[in-house]
Amino acid sequence: MSRTTDRAGRNKGQWIVIGFMAFAIIVISICTVIFRSYVRGFHKVTDREKYDRYYVMITEDRKSDFWQSVYRGAFERGQEENVYVDLLGEHLSQEYTRAELMRIAMSSGVDGIFVESDESDEMSQMIDEAVERGIPVVTLYGDNTHSARCSFVGVGSYNLGREYGRQVLKLASVSESTAPMTVAVLVNAHALNSAQNIVCSGIQDALEQEKIRGPEIELSLITVDDTNTFSVEESIRDIFMNEKLPDIIICLNELSTTCVYQAVVDYNCVGEVAILGYYDTDTILKAIERNVVNATISIDTEQMGAFCVDALQEYYRFGYTSQYFTADVTIIDQNNVGEYLQAQEATE
Amino acid sequence: MRKKFRQLSLQAKMSSIFVLANLVVFAVTVILLLGINSMSSEIDKVYQGNLRLNEVSDALMAVQDSMTDYLNSKTSDSLEEFYRNEQTYSQLVQDMSDEVTGATFQRMERSIRHMSEEYLDLVSQTIEAKRGRNVEKYRVRYENATQMYEYINTYIYSLNNEQFRSNSENYSRLSAAFRNFEMVSVIALSIVIVVSVSIVVKLTGEIISPLKDLAVTADEVAGGNFDTELLQVQSEDEIGVVTGAFNQMLISIRQYLESLRESMEIRRSLMEKELLMEAHLKDAQLKYLQAQINPHFLFNTLNAGAQLAMMEGADRTYEYVQNVAEFFRYNVKKSNDIVTVREELELVDHYIYILNVRFSGDIHYGKEIEEDLLDSCMPSMILQPIVENSVNHGIREMNGEGKIRLKVYHVDGDTLGISIRDNGIGMDRDTIEKVLGGNYHEEQSGGGSNGIAMGNIIARLKLFTQNEDVMTILSDGKNQGTEVILYLPIKEREKTDV
Numbered sequence: 001m002s003r004t005t006d007r008a009g010r011n012k013g014q015w016i017v018i019g020f021m022a023f024a025i026i027v028i029s030i031c032t033v034i035f036r037s038y039v040r041g042f043h044k045v046t047d048r049e050k051y052d053r054y055y056v057m058i059t060e061d062r063k064s065d066f067w068q069s070v071y072r073g074a075f076e077r078g079q080e081e082n083v084y085v086d087l088l089g090e091h092l093s094q095e096y097t098r099a100e101l102m103r104i105a106m107s108s109g110v111d112g113i114f115v116e117s118d119e120s121d122e123m124s125q126m127i128d129e130a131v132e133r134g135i136p137v138v139t140l141y142g143d144n145t146h147s148a149r150c151s152f153v154g155v156g157s158y159n160l161g162r163e164y165g166r167q168v169l170k171l172a173s174v175s176e177s178t179a180p181m182t183v184a185v186l187v188n189a190h191a192l193n194s195a196q197n198i199v200c201s202g203i204q205d206a207l208e209q210e211k212i213r214g215p216e217i218e219l220s221l222i223t224v225d226d227t228n229t230f231s232v233e234e235s236i237r238d239i240f241m242n243e244k245l246p247d248i249i250i251c252l253n254e255l256s257t258t259c260v261y262q263a264v265v266d267y268n269c270v271g272e273v274a275i276l277g278y279y280d281t282d283t284i285l286k287a288i289e290r291n292v293v294n295a296t297i298s299i300d301t302e303q304m305g306a307f308c309v310d311a312l313q314e315y316y317r318f319g320y321t322s323q324y325f326t327a328d329v330t331i332i333d334q335n336n337v338g339e340y341l342q343a344q345e346a347t348e
Numbered sequence: 349m350r351k352k353f354r355q356l357s358l359q360a361k362m363s364s365i366f367v368l369a370n371l372v373v374f375a376v377t378v379i380l381l382l383g384i385n386s387m388s389s390e391i392d393k394v395y396q397g398n399l400r401l402n403e404v405s406d407a408l409m410a411v412q413d414s415m416t417d418y419l420n421s422k423t424s425d426s427l428e429e430f431y432r433n434e435q436t437y438s439q440l441v442q443d444m445s446d447e448v449t450g451a452t453f454q455r456m457e458r459s460i461r462h463m464s465e466e467y468l469d470l471v472s473q474t475i476e477a478k479r480g481r482n483v484e485k486y487r488v489r490y491e492n493a494t495q496m497y498e499y500i501n502t503y504i505y506s507l508n509n510e511q512f513r514s515n516s517e518n519y520s521r522l523s524a525a526f527r528n529f530e531m532v533s534v535i536a537l538s539i540v541i542v543v544s545v546s547i548v549v550k551l552t553g554e555i556i557s558p559l560k561d562l563a564v565t566a567d568e569v570a571g572g573n574f575d576t577e578l579l580q581v582q583s584e585d586e587i588g589v590v591t592g593a594f595n596q597m598l599i600s601i602r603q604y605l606e607s608l609r610e611s612m613e614i615r616r617s618l619m620e621k622e623l624l625m626e627a628h629l630k631d632a633q634l635k636y637l638q639a640q641i642n643p644h645f646l647f648n649t650l651n652a653g654a655q656l657a658m659m660e661g662a663d664r665t666y667e668y669v670q671n672v673a674e675f676f677r678y679n680v681k682k683s684n685d686i687v688t689v690r691e692e693l694e695l696v697d698h699y700i701y702i703l704n705v706r707f708s709g710d711i712h713y714g715k716e717i718e719e720d721l722l723d724s725c726m727p728s729m730i731l732q733p734i735v736e737n738s739v740n741h742g743i744r745e746m747n748g749e750g751k752i753r754l755k756v757y758h759v760d761g762d763t764l765g766i767s768i769r770d771n772g773i774g775m776d777r778d779t780i781e782k783v784l785g786g787n788y789h790e791e792q793s794g795g796g797s798n799g800i801a802m803g804n805i806i807a808r809l810k811l812f813t814q815n816e817d818v819m820t821i822l823s824d825g826k827n828q829g830t831e832v833i834l835y836l837p838i839k840e841r842e843k844t845d846v
Contacts, residue, residue: 025372028379028536031529054448054455084448084455091452093506104499109462 051084053111055312057140057305058088058101060116065281066254066301067116070140073305074114081313083111085305102126106133112312113137114153117144119194138311140304142195151311153325155299157195160329161202164250167276167295167331168207171248172214180216184246186236186256188226196252203250220246224256233259240267247274254279257296261287280332280340288337295333298340303327358555358585365551369544376540380533387526394519397453401508404444405501407437408464412497415471419478419490430475438468453514456507460500467496558587562594574602647677671701679729686812689756689766690722692731696754699732703739711743716755721764725839727812730805734768734832737802742772742830764838769831775823783821813837 057074059067071087078085088101096104098115099122105113106129113130117123117139127137127147136150143152164185172181185203187196200221207217222239225231236259239245251257257277261284264273270292277284277296287293307325314321332340356364414430417423444461445454470493477486561579568576578595581588650673657666675698678691693715700713735752743750755767775783782788786803809818813836822831 025376025379025540028376028533028540031383031532031536049450051448051450054458084450086455091456091506091510092502093509094502100499103495104459104463104503107463107466107496107499108459 051078051082053083053312053316055083055085055112055114055309056088056101056105056108056110057085057114057308058098058105058116059140060098061255062087062089064254066279066299069301070305073302074308075305076302077306077309081309083309083313085114085309099123099126102130106130106135110135111316114140114308114312116140116142117147117149118142119144119146123147136312136315138308140308145194150315151321151323151325153304153307153311154195154327155297155304155329156326157198158202158205160297161199161204162206163202163297163329163331164199164276165203165206166210167333168203168217168248168250169210169212169214171274171294172217173212175215175247178215180218181214181248182244182246183217183219183248183250184222184239185219185250186224186252186260187221188253189223199252222246232256236260236263239263240269245269245273248276249273250276251278254281254284257284257293261293264292280344282344285332285337285341285344288332288334289341291334295331298330298332300328300330355584358587361555361583361585362552365548365555369548372544373537373541376537380537383529384526384533387522387529391519391522391526394515394522395512397511398508398515401504401511404437404440404460405504405508407433407440408497408500408504411437411468411471412494415474415490415493418475419486422478427475434468434471437464441465441468453507453511456503456510460503460507463496463500463503467493467500470496555583555585555587558582558591562587562591566594569598569601574598574605647673650676668702668705671698671705674698675702685728686725687728688722689724689726689764692726692728693717693722693754693756695732696735699735700752710750711739712749712751714751714753716753716757718757718764721756721758721838723840724764724836726836727808730809730834731766731768733802733805734834738768738770738772738830738832742770742774744772746772746827758838759835762838764836766834766836767831768833769829771829772827774826774828775821775830776826780821780823784819809834809836 055074055078057071059070061067062071067087071085074085088105089096098117102113102115102123103126106126113135115123115127115137117127119142123144124147127139127144127149130137131148131150137147139147139149139152139154141154143149143154145152168181168183175181183203185200187200200219204219207219211217224235226235232255236256239249240263249260251260257275257279258281260275261277264270264275275287275293277287277293279301280296280298284293284296288296304325304327307327311321311325410433411430414426414433417426418430420426441461441464444464445457446461447454448458449455470489474486474489474493477489558579558581565576565579576598578598579591581591581595650669654666654669654673657663657669675695678695678698700711704711704713731754735754738752739750743752751771753767753769755765755769757765757767759765779788783802784806786806788802806819810816815835815837818835820833820835822833823829
C-alpha cells in the first residue's frame with residue numbers, strides 16, 4: 001500500500017522536475033527572443049511613418065522662442081496633413097545664411113519652402129529659382145512682394161503699428177510733463193524689410209489720427225545693426241550710452257526687446273524709459289510683471305506656422321492660394337499679463 | 349517509456365540520467381550562447397551606419413578631387429578616375445533612402461541623395477564644359493559644384509554626428525541590456541544546473557533505494573530474522589535481479605527451516621514413544637515383582653498355616669501366625685490410605701507381639717489411651733515405623749529391659765497428641781535436628797526396618813495436617829530414652845469412607 005503511494009509521489013515529483021526544466025528552457029528562450037526583438041527595435045526607425053510631402057522652414061534666428069513656436073505650429077499642422085515640416089539647419093553642424101539654406105532646400109528636393117524673407121533682390125531671385133524648379137515658396141513674417149512666392153504669412157504690420165501707436169498715446173495721456181515726448185522705433189539695418197516700414201507708418205498714422213491730448217510726440221527711427229551676429233546687442237547698448245534717451249522705445253522683434261529690457265535694468269533707467277516690446281517670451285512677460293516693460297505684442301505664432309502649411313496644402317490642392325495670411329495679435333500689458341504667465345506655466 | 353526505462357541495465361540507467369542532465373545544461377548553454385552571440389553582432393551593427401557614411405564621404409571626396417584634377421590637368425587618366433569615382437558615388441547614393449519619414453536620419457539621407465544627384469549632374473556638366481573648352485561655363489559650374497560639395501559634406505558630417513550620438517545612446521542601452529541578459533543568463537544557468545544536479549541526485553537515489561532496502565533486509569536476515577517482509581522488485585536491472593535472487597534465497601531458507609523443524613518434531617515424538625515404551629516395560633517388570641510378593645498371597649498362606657496350627661492344637665503357633673497374618677493384611681489394606689488411630693494401634697500391637705515372640709518377650713509395651721480419640725483419622729503406616737525405630741535404635745542397643753510406652757491424649761480442643769516413649773539409648777541434639785529436618789539417612793535403610801524412613805513419615809504427616817509443626821522428638825541425653833510426639837488434628841472419619 002505504502003509502495004504504491006510512494007510511487008505515485010515519486011511520479012508526481014518527477015513530473016514537477018520535468019515541468020520545471022521545460023519551464024526554465026521556455027523562459028530562457030522567451031528571454032532571448034524578447035531581447036533580440038528589443039535589440040532589433042534599435043535598428044528600426046521608431047517613427048516609420050511615411051509622409052506625403054516634405055516642407056522646410058528657413059528663418060534667420062531659428063533658436064528664438066518666437067521661431068520655435070512658429071515651427072511648432074507648422075509641424076503640428078503638418079502632422080495633421082501628413083506633411084513633414086523641418087526647420088532647416090537645425091541638424092546641421094554649420095550655420096548657413098538664409099540664401100544658402102534656400103539653395104540647400106532647392107537641391108534637397110523639398111516640396112515646399114517657408115522662408116522668413118525680406119525685400120532683397122537676392123531673396124527674390126532665390127524664391128523665383130525655387131518656384132522655377134517647381135517648389136512653391138511661402139514668405140513668412142517678412143514678405144518679398146516682387147518674387148513669385150505663392151503666399152505670405154505674417155502679422156498685419158500696419159495694424160501692429162497702429163496698436164503700438166495707441167499704446168504710445170496711452171502712455172502720453174498719462175504723462176504729466178508738457179515737454180515733447182520722444183518715441184524711438186528700433187529698426188533693423190535691413191531697411192529692405194518692408195514690414196518694419198509698414199509698422200512705422202502704422203504708428204505714424206495712429207499718432208496723427210488718434211491723438212486727442214497730451215504732449216507733442218516726436219517719432220524717430222533708431223537703426224540697429226543686425227548684420228553681424230552680436231551687433232544687435234551692441235547697437236542697443238550704444239543707445240543707452242547717449243546722453244539723451246528717448247521716452248519710449250518700441251522694439252520690433254524679440255531679441256531687441258530682450259536686449260533693451262536688460263539694458264534698462266543695467267543702466268538703471270527703469271521708469272525713465274517706457275518699453276513697448278515684441279512677442280511674449282517668459283523673460284518679456286516677467287519684465288511686464290515687474291513693470292519694466294510696459295506692454296508687448298503677443299502674436300499667435302503657432303497659428304502663423306499652421307497658416308504656412310495650410311497655404312501650401314491649398315496651393316497643391318487647387319493650384320493657387322490666398323496671397324495673405326495674417327496671424328492674430330494681442331496686446332499684453334500689466335492688466336492681462338497674469339493670464340499669460342499662468343498659461344505659460346501650465347504649458348510647462 | 350517508464351517501463352522501458354525500468355528494463356534498462358543499471359549502467360544504462362545511470363548513463364542516460366547523466367547524459368540527459370548534461371544535455372539539458374548543454375541546450376541551455378547553447379541557447380544562451382546564441383543569444384549572447386546575436387546580441388554582440390547587434391552591438392557590432394550599431395556603428396555600421398557611421399561606417400557607411402564615412403564611405404559615402406570618401407567617395408564624394410574622390411569625385412570632387414578627381415574632377416578638380418581633371419580640370420587642372422585634363423589628363424585621360426584623371427578623367428577615367430573621375431568616371432570610376434562618379435560611378436562608385438552614384439551607386440552609394442542610389443542606396444540611400446528617398447523617403448520622407450519622421451526619422452531625421454532618413455530625411456537627411458534623402459536630402460543628401462537629392463543634393464548628390466544635383467551635384468553629380470553639375471559635376472558632369474562641368475566636365476562637359478571643360479571638354480568643350482567653355483572656360484566661362486566650367487568655372488561657374490565648378491564653383492556651383494564645389495558649393496554643393498560643401499553642403500553635402502556638411503550634411504554628411506552632421507548626419508554622421510547625429511547618428512553617432514544616437515548610436516552611442518543605443519550602444520549604451522544595448523550594452524546595459526547585454527549586461528542584464530548576462531546576469532539573467534548566469535542566474536538561469538545556475539538554476540538549470542542546480543535543478544539538473546538535484547534531478548540526478550533524485551533519480552540515482554531512486555535507482556539506489558532498492559539496493560538500500562536490500563542492504564537493510566540482508567542485515568536483518570544476517571541478524572537472524574528470517575520472517576522479514578519480502579522486497580518488492582521495482583526494476584529489471586542488476587539490482588532487480590539481485591533483489592529477486594535474495595527473495596528467492598529467503599524463501600528457500602524459510603522452506604528449509606520449516607522442513608528442519610518438521611523432521612525434528614518427528615524425531616522428538618519417536619523418542620517420546622521410546623521412553624513411554626521403556627516406562628511401560630519398567631511398570632510391567634515392577635508389576636511382575638509385586639505379583640511375586642503379593643501380600644494377599646502371603647496373608648492367605650499364613651492364614652492357611654494358622655488354621656493348620658489350630659487343627660493340630662498348637663494354640664501359640666496359631667496365635668503367632670494369626671498375628672503375622674494380620675500384620676501383613678494391614679500392609680495390604682491400608683498402605684497409603686487414611687486410617688483411624690485405633691487401626692494404627694492394632695498394627696503396633698501385632699508388631700510388638702511378633703517382636704516379643706521373636707525376642708522372647710524382651711519389650712515391655714504399655715498403652716495409655718483416651719478412648720474418645722480412637723476414631724480420629726490419621727495417615728496409615730505412621731506409628732509402626734516409629735515404634736520400629738524405637739526398638740531398632742533405642743532398645744536393641746541397650747542392656748536391660750526395654751520399655752515402650754504409647755500415649756494418646758488431648759493436646760487442646762482440636763489437636764490430639766500421640767507420644768511413643770522408650771527407655772533406650774536416647775538421641776543427641778544434632779541427630780534430632782537432622783531427623784526433624786528430613787536429612788537423616790540410616791546406614792542400612794533396608795536392614796531390619798520396613799524401609800519407611802522418618803523423613804517419609806514427617807512428609808506425609810505434613811501433607812495430611814497441612815501444618816509444619818507435626819512432630820517433636822525429646823531426649824534427655826545418652827541412655828535417658830527418647831520420646832517422639834505427634835500432633836494431629838482430631839478428625840472423625842466419615843461414615844462413607846469406611
